[in-house]
Amino acid sequence: MFCQQCEETARNLGCTAGGVCGKSNDTACYQDAVNFVLSGIAYRRIHQPKGAKIPANTSAQDTFVVEALFATLTNVNFDESRFDAYLKKAIAYRDAYPQIPGEPKACSWVPKSREDIIILDGGIGLLSIEDPNERSLFSLLLFALKGMCAYYSHAEVLGKTDPAIVNFIYKGLASRFEKHSFGERAALVMESGKVGAQVLALLDSANKRYGVTEITNVNCGVGKNPGILVTGHDLKDLYMLLRQTEGKGVDVYTHGEMLIAHAHPCFKKFPHLIGNYGTSWANQKAEFPSFNGPILFTTNCLVPPPDTYKGRIYTTGSVGFPNAVHIPEKPDGSKDFSSIIACAKKCDPPKDLECGDLVTGAGHDAVLALAPKVLDLVKRGKIKHFVVMAGCDGRHKERAYYTEFAKALPKDVIILTAGCAKYRYNRLGLGDIEGIPRVLDAGQCNDSYSLVVIAQELAKALGVEVGELPLSFNIAWYEQKAILVFLVLLALGIKNIMIGPNLPACLSPDVLNMLVKEFGVQPNTTVPEDMKKLGITR
Numbered sequence: 001m002f003c004q005q006c007e008e009t010a011r012n013l014g015c016t017a018g019g020v021c022g023k024s025n026d027t028a029c030y031q032d033a034v035n036f037v038l039s040g041i042a043y044r045r046i047h048q049p050k051g052a053k054i055p056a057n058t059s060a061q062d063t064f065v066v067e068a069l070f071a072t073l074t075n076v077n078f079d080e081s082r083f084d085a086y087l088k089k090a091i092a093y094r095d096a097y098p099q100i101p102g103e104p105k106a107c108s109w110v111p112k113s114r115e116d117i118i119i120l121d122g123g124i125g126l127l128s129i130e131d132p133n134e135r136s137l138f139s140l141l142l143f144a145l146k147g148m149c150a151y152y153s154h155a156e157v158l159g160k161t162d163p164a165i166v167n168f169i170y171k172g173l174a175s176r177f178e179k180h181s182f183g184e185r186a187a188l189v190m191e192s193g194k195v196g197a198q199v200l201a202l203l204d205s206a207n208k209r210y211g212v213t214e215i216t217n218v219n220c221g222v223g224k225n226p227g228i229l230v231t232g233h234d235l236k237d238l239y240m241l242l243r244q245t246e247g248k249g250v251d252v253y254t255h256g257e258m259l260i261a262h263a264h265p266c267f268k269k270f271p272h273l274i275g276n277y278g279t280s281w282a283n284q285k286a287e288f289p290s291f292n293g294p295i296l297f298t299t300n301c302l303v304p305p306p307d308t309y310k311g312r313i314y315t316t317g318s319v320g321f322p323n324a325v326h327i328p329e330k331p332d333g334s335k336d337f338s339s340i341i342a343c344a345k346k347c348d349p350p351k352d353l354e355c356g357d358l359v360t361g362a363g364h365d366a367v368l369a370l371a372p373k374v375l376d377l378v379k380r381g382k383i384k385h386f387v388v389m390a391g392c393d394g395r396h397k398e399r400a401y402y403t404e405f406a407k408a409l410p411k412d413v414i415i416l417t418a419g420c421a422k423y424r425y426n427r428l429g430l431g432d433i434e435g436i437p438r439v440l441d442a443g444q445c446n447d448s449y450s451l452v453v454i455a456q457e458l459a460k461a462l463g464v465e466v467g468e469l470p471l472s473f474n475i476a477w478y479e480q481k482a483i484l485v486f487l488v489l490l491a492l493g494i495k496n497i498m499i500g501p502n503l504p505a506c507l508s509p510d511v512l513n514m515l516v517k518e519f520g521v522q523p524n525t526t527v528p529e530d531m532k533k534l535g536i537t538r
């Protein structure tokens with residue numbers, strides 16, 4: 001195996017003998033095989049000669065490609081048997097297209113045995129791309145496509161689709177086997193940022209089905225009933241579960257990225273949605289044992305569970321873990337959560353983690369409703385700077401940097417955040433500036449879209465360019481959705497983004513050089529030095 005798609009990759013080079021995330025060599029090889037054949041589907045779809053007899057309606061195939069690619073994103077699916085099924089289905093979809101003369105191996109490759117997949121050098125993983133720059137640029141693109149598929153699938157289940165986004169996913173996948181110059185590949189990566197902005201906007205509008213978020217205080221205590229903990233990003237799963245648990249004597253709690261649900265009016269109507277339990281994905285092993293009840297993973301991040309709560313893990317959607325109960329979607333889009341509800345009834349109520357309450361819901365609608373006040377505070381010098389600290393949390397000690405950075409910010413600085421990175425500083429009691437919370441949490445990582453809208457609207461109101469605002473970016477990344485969000489920011493012309501705790505391992509020296517030269521991308525260093533670099537004065 002060779003995987004370097006996340007920030008915790010071994011030695012910041014690549015995982016080669018089992019993943020730091022817990023992904024096995026065999027599962028990693030299966031994921032490579034799925035990715036390889038998905039690129040084969042894309043190649044055959046895009047390169048058919050005029051008049052070729054191609055499948056008439058590909059909507060089921062499109063949904064499949066999005067789901068399968070999403071399943072290969074970090075911490076989504078650890079279950080080899082699910083990838084075996086994805087692989088077989090991918091081959092069937094690919095083979096529904098006519099062959100093309102001179103097509104790449106991915107268009108005809110069929111493994112004859114498991115051993116054909118679990119091999120170290122089968123020419124199907126990313127290391128088979130020999131040129132380091134080509135590999136680096138295609139890796140960046142592929143990671144962005146994975147993030148795109150994750151967000152697109154959430155929008156799609158809520159009825160929002162966009163063929164232009166799907167077409168770009170095929171275009172990107174097919175490019176693996178095409179001849180492109182460095183410049184052309186770099187342009188494709190930038191295009192993924194542009195399309196990424198479209199997918200974020202699509203999901204933002206899809207999530208409005210549950211009402212526009214309001215700035216909300218979220219209870220982090222516990223009730224007396226047994227509970228179900230819902231983690232991940234899929235609001236529709238949470239909604240369906242809440243409907244099915246009504247009047248059953250079972251409470252529901254959010255975890256991690258699901259915190260934002262409390263800020264949507266539709267979710268506020270459920271009295272048995274008690275509150276948020278615990279912090280970010282990175283602390284699952286410490287926090288989940290005391291929840292006592294079952295845990296539903298609607299998306300990443302899943303940390304391979306220890307025996308203490310292994311039997312209480314349920315997965316749905318693209319998520320999978322060997323031997324965990326998987327709740328499938330029915331043809332009408334509904335899901336039957338009766339097994340997890342029955343499990344909860346047999347469990348003890350959760351034990352209070354005594355974390356203190358949280359504030360969330362500062363999406364673009366909620367913040368822009370406060371725009372006159374915010375602008376007045378900026379003009380009166382009460383707010384001197386905004387710093388976007390969106391992104392991911394992670395397990396490594398060096399992430400304490402983000403807590404220290406938040407603590408060290410002068411009191412006239414507002415943090416704009418989204419994603420699970422916020423759990424590094426959203427309980428610090430950083431206070432407010434004349435009623436405006438100093439940590440404005442827009443919600444999930446996809447709600448970074450809100451932060452961009454807020455910045456654009458503030459710039460407009462002040463009659464300046466976004467680049468002229470007292471606004472800096474100090475982003476924490478972990479997985480491929482954060483890569484997509486990063487590229488979205490670049491595509492929108494945001495310069496001098498600081499990123500950490502490590503730079504993506506897939507960046508070749510030439511690609512890194514391009515990011516530094518053209519966009520001023522910079523790695524984070526120490527808190528005092530970075531404050532200076534970002535122009536934040538004390």
Ligand code: FS2
Binds near residue numbers: 256301391445479481
């Ligand atoms: Fe956090 Fe994990 Fe949101 Fe990422 S819960 S790192 O995959 O998607 O941010």
Ligand code: SF4
Binds near residue numbers: 014019028074075
């Ligand atoms: Fe390693 Fe990250 Fe890949 Fe897991 S997802 S195998 S930790 S690089």
